[in-house]
Amino acid sequence: MTWETYLVEHQSQHQNELLQFLSIPSISSLPAHAADVQRAAQWVAGRLTAAGLEGVRILETGGHPVVYGEWLHAAEKPTILIYGHFDTQPVDPLALWTHPPFEPTIIEDRVYARGASDDKGNMFTPILGIEALLKTEGALPVNVKFFFEGQEEIGSPQLPAFIEQHRDLLACDLVVSSDGGQYSEDQPSLMLAAKGLTGVQIDVRGAKGDLHSGMYGGAVPNPIHVLTAILASMRSAEGKILVEGFYDAVVPLSEADRVAIAAIPFDEREYREQIGVSALLAEPGYTPQEHLGARPTLEINGIWGGFQGEGVKTVLPAEAHAKITCRLVVNQDPATIVDLIARHVEKHTPTGVQVTVRALPGTARPYLIPADHWGNQAAAAVLEELYGKEPYQVRVGGSIPVCELFLTHLGAYTVGFAFGLNDEQIHAPNEFFRLSSFRRGPLAYGKLLHRLAAK
């Protein structure tokens, strides 16, 4: 029997197992569900063992656990670490669910349940692909390590330390992530880049306390005026960032990069209508698409100071504050960006006020896998074979810290290889996963491992 036949013959069994997996309410953000997260880990460990993986174990992290399993008998072949997560988002608002979120329900070849697409349905597919290979061919074309976590939906607080402490266990040549998706049902995509993140809070302090604007207005520096002038100096109306040195480390886009970005459909009008704005920004010299995916950003996330109530209060406030985050691209360094902003603010601070800039927690380095990386090319070839189309090379504006963690601690790039689709209501009521994707996933993983063996 070929491994592909194995998959077809076991389809209904695998589907039943998925329903079982989805019925575990492994919500990582709610302490009351900690035991369910543990239960999901046990389910995954059991399923890895059944699939033929070795050394399967549940590892403690100090928070929700990690599940590990391996098959390392492909001498001279690369080692692939397959990543995913078995925890889920909460279900609020429960009233908007058509079916109970942890009673998975199949309707018209879709399975409805919390975690169906993100990420249980997706993370199950490489297990099944590898089981099919092991049960029919008795071996894998490459070495494989599975690394599933239970805290992705709460920002993986224990993961950085865990990965650093388990470098040897997790050592690999390439990471393949089962968390993510494709561009559409008939158009594949691969994630080439994700932005880094860094943030600051700016605090401006003037007089000892709030003052009466009639008694002091005009002669006493107003922290809100100072703050607005500082903030206005940081970005042009078109969106170009004016902080000195901000773009220095940015790797310029090549002509090929720009062609790849332009190849992805972008209906500006539809985009504008969807979010309800009449015009977009675009940094001079770049399209909105390039700005969104491949250029760094600086956004004021919040501002506050003085009187915010109804009516009038003629106060000259003592303080004003703002929070800023920047999305970074390779090779911008989060700490350097904070320093540059602090220097810019200092330069624009007038006399009579104290201004401080402090770094906010939660930074991430930008991530970019070279388009011609062997892992990326193998994944692209499999997707082209399955969809009959070249995948789009997508640069996302958000941050995916785990990619950068793997690169820093394991020296390995991550290829996103998953089959979720944009309409699948992840993090929202009535999340679902297409069973066509659930059938395609194991097949795609089987093909991918064969391709990767050719490295």
Place this chain on the structure above:
Amino acid sequence: MTWETYLVEHQSQHQNELLQFLSIPSISSLPAHAADVQRAAQWVAGRLTAAGLEGVRILETGGHPVVYGEWLHAAEKPTILIYGHFDTQPVDPLALWTHPPFEPTIIEDRVYARGASDDKGNMFTPILGIEALLKTEGALPVNVKFFFEGQEEIGSPQLPAFIEQHRDLLACDLVVSSDGGQYSEDQPSLMLAAKGLTGVQIDVRGAKGDLHSGMYGGAVPNPIHVLTAILASMRSAEGKILVEGFYDAVVPLSEADRVAIAAIPFDEREYREQIGVSALLAEPGYTPQEHLGARPTLEINGIWGGFQGEGVKTVLPAEAHAKITCRLVVNQDPATIVDLIARHVEKHTPTGVQVTVRALPGTARPYLIPADHWGNQAAAAVLEELYGKEPYQVRVGGSIPVCELFLTHLGAYTVGFAFGLNDEQIHAPNEFFRLSSFRRGPLAYGKLLHRLAAK
């Protein structure tokens, strides 16, 4: 007996009457004390009648009442309307009072009580001065109308309509206000000007809802960036207002005005230390003192938008808001200033956002009595006689709407003629009034009426 001797002989009686008046808790802001405000009105009406005033009555306003009384037998002489208020501020925090606020206590020639300086002690002095004249001379040198209100501490909500509806009753040639004070115990002052007031709220709206800065940052207009750019365009770092046309109606300061302003001591270092700032602003071409008293101001009173909590939220907010108030000088018009700001904002609004400017309630016109006005000159002469020094001609940065109301509806300027001092803790715990001021007040009013007769 001369009227001055009458005052000396009745001193202890007058002092006892003051304690009686101060024991009425006429807090206008607290509904539970409405009857006390009414009681204070009755006390004032009774005392006016006892002093020899005629036509004394309590007039309804729709809120706290007004007390009126007159003596109109000085044919061919000017009519003087004497203004004051018999309501008080609340007493919170009560624990900080050394003596109960409505059990007036005399210590070292000071009477401690809520309302002692603001304004019961002060408003009682013209009644006593006029009583002394009537009891000894049998007549007054001018026509007098008393107009005392009971809602000053809540912003006199019913007063504009009341004054407009009672133009004939209140008709006069000059208003003298018993609400206010002197520069110091040995330095007199007169209030020449008060600033007007107008305010706007600026609302900036971008996308339909808050957006993820990773998914939309860079390409979608951020209302906080737009707002900070608009606000930064409105005022220079030195404090010059950059709204086109803002200064057009301002009457320039004459050399004499500048000399009079510079004559008032101003210790910049002490001023800075008191409020805790290391440097002051000054509109180019003007001293901080000139800016404070005689130049218009534009202050952002409050700003808000997006995320204001702890930590990081990578939101691209849908809205941002700011409140601005301007203090105006003659002859700036509050409504015109709102229009100019709206036009400035419109000019600085980029595409992709909606920006609205709306006028805030609570405007006031600027007020200025010409320094050579006969009322001002008479008051100056009396003060010089009493203190042996020329009074400072003070321009206050705050707004005193009642002066402008009297000017608009009665066509009469207001001379501030009161004896409170800056350290008397008005609106704060342990308010007090110097009994030396309480003795000086009636004498000063007697002299003033004689001087005003010479017009």
